Amino acid sequence: MADRITGSQALVRSLEHVGVDVVFGIPGGAVLPVYDPILDSPIRHILVRHEQGAGHMAQGYYWATGRPGVALVTSGPGVTNILTPITDAFMDSVPIVVIAGQVARAAIGSDAFQEAPTFNMTMPVTKHNFVIMDAAEIPEVIAQAFHIATTGRPGPVYVDLPKDVGVEEMDWWWPEDPGANLPGYKPNVRPHAGQVKKAVELITAAQRPVVYAGGGILKARAAEALRDFCEKTGIHAVTTLMARGALSDEHPLCLGMPGMHGSYTAVTSMQKSDLLIALGSRFDDRVTGRVADFAPHAKVVHVDIDPAELSKVRAADVPIVADCRLAIEALIKEFDKQERRREERGDAPVDRSAWNAQIDAWRSAYPYKYVAGDRPDVVKPQYVLERLNAAAPDAIVTAGVGQHQMFASQWWRFREPYHWINSGGLGTMGFAVPAAVGAQVGAPDKVVWCVDGDGCFQMTMQELITASVEGIPVKVAILNNGYLGMVRQWQDLFYDERHSEIYLSQDVPDYVGLAEAMGCAGFRVDTVDEVDSVIAKAMAITDRPVVVDFRIDPAEHVYPMVPAGKSNDGVILGPAFGQPEHQMAGDGAAPMTSGGEGEVEPPPEHPDGHMTLDKGGF
Amino acid sequence: MQRRRLKTLSVLVENQPGVLARIAGLIARRGFNIESLAVGPTDDPIFSRMTLVVDESQVHVEQIVKQLYKLINVIKITEFEPDDSVERELMLVSVRATPEKRFQVIELAEIYGGRIADVGADSICLELSGPPGDLDDLLDLLEPHGVSEVARTGRVALERARKATVL
Numbered sequence: 001m002a003d004r005i006t007g008s009q010a011l012v013r014s015l016e017h018v019g020v021d022v023v024f025g026i027p028g029g030a031v032l033p034v035y036d037p038i039l040d041s042p043i044r045h046i047l048v049r050h051e052q053g054a055g056h057m058a059q060g061y062y063w064a065t066g067r068p069g070v071a072l073v074t075s076g077p078g079v080t081n082i083l084t085p086i087t088d089a090f091m092d093s094v095p096i097v098v099i100a101g102q103v104a105r106a107a108i109g110s111d112a113f114q115e116a117p118t119f120n121m122t123m124p125v126t127k128h129n130f131v132i133m134d135a136a137e138i139p140e141v142i143a144q145a146f147h148i149a150t151t152g153r154p155g156p157v158y159v160d161l162p163k164d165v166g167v168e169e170m171d172w173w174w175p176e177d178p179g180a181n182l183p184g185y186k187p188n189v190r191p192h193a194g195q196v197k198k199a200v201e202l203i204t205a206a207q208r209p210v211v212y213a214g215g216g217i218l219k220a221r222a223a224e225a226l227r228d229f230c231e232k233t234g235i236h237a238v239t240t241l242m243a244r245g246a247l248s249d250e251h252p253l254c255l256g257m258p259g260m261h262g263s264y265t266a267v268t269s270m271q272k273s274d275l276l277i278a279l280g281s282r283f284d285d286r287v288t289g290r291v292a293d294f295a296p297h298a299k300v301v302h303v304d305i306d307p308a309e310l311s312k313v314r315a316a317d318v319p320i321v322a323d324c325r326l327a328i329e330a331l332i333k334e335f336d337k338q339e340r341r342r343e344e345r346g347d348a349p350v351d352r353s354a355w356n357a358q359i360d361a362w363r364s365a366y367p368y369k370y371v372a373g374d375r376p377d378v379v380k381p382q383y384v385l386e387r388l389n390a391a392a393p394d395a396i397v398t399a400g401v402g403q404h405q406m407f408a409s410q411w412w413r414f415r416e417p418y419h420w421i422n423s424g425g426l427g428t429m430g431f432a433v434p435a436a437v438g439a440q441v442g443a444p445d446k447v448v449w450c451v452d453g454d455g456c457f458q459m460t461m462q463e464l465i466t467a468s469v470e471g472i473p474v475k476v477a478i479l480n481n482g483y484l485g486m487v488r489q490w491q492d493l494f495y496d497e498r499h500s501e502i503y504l505s506q507d508v509p510d511y512v513g514l515a516e517a518m519g520c521a522g523f524r525v526d527t528v529d530e531v532d533s534v535i536a537k538a539m540a541i542t543d544r545p546v547v548v549d550f551r552i553d554p555a556e557h558v559y560p561m562v563p564a565g566k567s568n569d570g571v572i573l574g575p576a577f578g579q580p581e582h583q584m585a586g587d588g589a590a591p592m593t594s595g596g597e598g599e600v601e602p603p604p605e606h607p608d609g610h611m612t613l614d615k616g617g618f
Numbered sequence: 619m620q621r622r623r624l625k626t627l628s629v630l631v632e633n634q635p636g637v638l639a640r641i642a643g644l645i646a647r648r649g650f651n652i653e654s655l656a657v658g659p660t661d662d663p664i665f666s667r668m669t670l671v672v673d674e675s676q677v678h679v680e681q682i683v684k685q686l687y688k689l690i691n692v693i694k695i696t697e698f699e700p701d702d703s704v705e706r707e708l709m710l711v712s713v714r715a716t717p718e719k720r721f722q723v724i725e726l727a728e729i730y731g732g733r734i735a736d737v738g739a740d741s742i743c744l745e746l747s748g749p750p751g752d753l754d755d756l757l758d759l760l761e762p763h764g765v766s767e768v769a770r771t772g773r774v775a776l777e778r779a780r781k782a783t784v785l
Contacts, residue, residue: 131635133635184689184692
């Protein structure tokens with residue numbers, strides 16, 4: 001006998017069928033029919049305070065669990081509010097499924113109340129989107145939505161559900177194969193054997209190879225395979241902003257983050273390499289600097305599941321379309337085979353001792369470094385992160401966008417994958433608090449530290465109310481410098497210290513009072529000697545969210561730095577290496593000249609530079 | 619200016635709501651310039667065919683193709699060089715033609731195999747389908763008579779059939 005249920009019941013049942021256990025959302029008129037059967041479902045619903053929060057929570061949930069995050073919102077403004085997280089997820093290839101109510105079918109296109117062309121609006125920022133015009137389609141659309149979001153290159157999928165379709169009855173059914181009616185969607189996941197062979201030939205012959213590990217490694221759950229590959233081949237790896245923790249920072253072959261604010265060794269080893277093995281990375285402009293000058297002597301092996309990424313920015317000598325894990329495993333197997341043949345021939349392996357010595361020399365000469373404050377009330381953000389990391393080495397860390405994000409990525413020692421959650425491609429301020437809430441929901445037994453800037457915090461802090469009410473005990477470290485710090489850094493360096501609209505105030509809002517008003521514990525740190533004790537207090541609170549207002553030095557800049565659009569040969573190491581904070585407007589940055597292998601190059605000189613010191617608090 | 623190198627992309631798509639918007643949106647979003655776009659049904663009602671013409675000297679065709687393939691509703695893309703394909707376009711052109719000039723205009727149309735679609739007191743509407751170059755040529759010849767309006771479909775194309783191999 002037919003199982004006759006409403007479209008809304010079918011939607012909720014479909015979500016249960018694909019294994020959804022949590023939905024982040026907030027109801028409204030057009031999505032009311034869906035909220036009724038949620039009452040009868042085992043799915044946990046987290047009631048957010050703003051739709052943007054729901055989207056970022058879904059992203060955070062994905063990172064912490066590996067399962068797609070789900071958001072449920074109403075039509076019109078509900079969807080426009082969640083466009084930012086959808087776009088963020090699209091840029092960072094994060095599988096989320098966003099389901100929205102829509103006005104009734106007959107009212108679509110009539111400028112009805114809370115009607116917006118949300119199907120059109122989400123089209124360019126989703127991997128795919130659907131509008132359901134018949135309740136009978138609901139199970140298949142939901143199955144397809146999760147299939148598309150989580151396979152191939154992952155990404156956000158949007159589903160538009162008109163209100164009357166949710167009310168209409170249908171005969172329940174469930175599709176056996178979600179891909180059966182998607183004739184245009186067949187992601188290639190298996191690497192081409194011939195390409196793998198060519199890649200390994202380059203790898204075994206390379207004198208100065210570097211693995212350029214990107215976020216695709218994590219999407220493919222390939223961190224173990226990456227470690228095996230590096231250990232087997234003895235090749236060092238850089239881990240991009242999206243791949244921090246893909247190889248442990250404690251691993252001797254890990255060189256840390258490349259790019260604009262990456263470690264000197266990560267940036268320079270890529271510049272000097274003769275082979276880049278790009279695994280799930282996409283030659284983003286923040287990594288390459290000026291593309292024409294990027295790793296000029298390197299051949300490129302590029303593995304990506306998205307063929308459109310291959311040779312998009314940098315021509316690949318050996319492109320491989322594949323899932324990263326399958327590709328790395330195939331590379332390892334082929335490497336073993338070619339090594340056996342080499343041994344049978346009695347040939348010596350390529351000698352990389354000079355290159356490895358050069359890398360070690362760079363590492364010991366140019367680690368991340370900062371100038372400690374000369375007064376107890378000058379708290380450096382790097383110091384805060386060192387102490388947080390020491391207190392909670394296994395925490396999941398989320399970050400927003402800006403200086404605090406770069407400090408966190410640089411100074412946290414990520415020992416495991418999936419412990420670093422941030423907005424890379426879109427650079428969404430306000431990402432950190434809701435992402436932390438989502439991560440904590442997905443990983444209730446982990447400590448989750450949200451490292452945020454004061455500017456970012458003010459964009460989405462109201463989700464701490466959600467966290468308090470729902471009993472989600474995230475911890476927030478506000479690196480409060482009273483400024484839009486990264487914008488200030490650029491105005492300091494490139495706009496002659498002309499500070500335009502960047503001052504926020506360290507004192508307003510009163511973050512401790514604000515935290516308490518939102519049901520969280522609140523602390524404030526003004527001096528260096530309070531850092532550890534307040535962190536200990538925050539760690540001891542597990543029954544509600546905690547906010548710590550770290551009053552940090554507003555004058556601190558993020559170094560190393562490669563100015564935007566400049567060559568990665570011109571890494572500026574900053575004042576910790578005796579380089580004055582250079583006035584870089586115009587053609588300031590002196591290019592770094594390359595020395596012979598095996599010797600440490602001196603840091604670049606900036607003869608005309610002058611110190612830009614903060615004039616004190618406002 | 620670089621010489622134009624036109625390339626035809628024949629894109630087989632699922633006949634789903636919004637599929638034209640997806641393709642047009644992608645082209646606009648990625649900044650790809652297209653010369654023409656024609657859309658129509660195929661023999662199978664679940665598929666449509668879109669024929670795009672791009673100028674290879676202006677756009678990176680490989681990126682267009684790869685980006686189009688990322689659309690879930692795109693089934694297959696075939697790239698044609700003009701020599702490998704049969705390409706046709708339909709044009710309607712309205713030309714000022716008083717009764718005494720009318721036969722000159724009709725003569726030009728007949729040279730190209732065109733037809734008279736409509737005749738008015740002082741104008742004539744011609745219909746021509748054929749290789750896009752023929753349409754351009756006829757238009758050039760009609761220009762001195764005074765062309766008042768032109769509507770063209772954009773080209774459609776199919777791959778040329780394989781010829782028997784002579785050994």
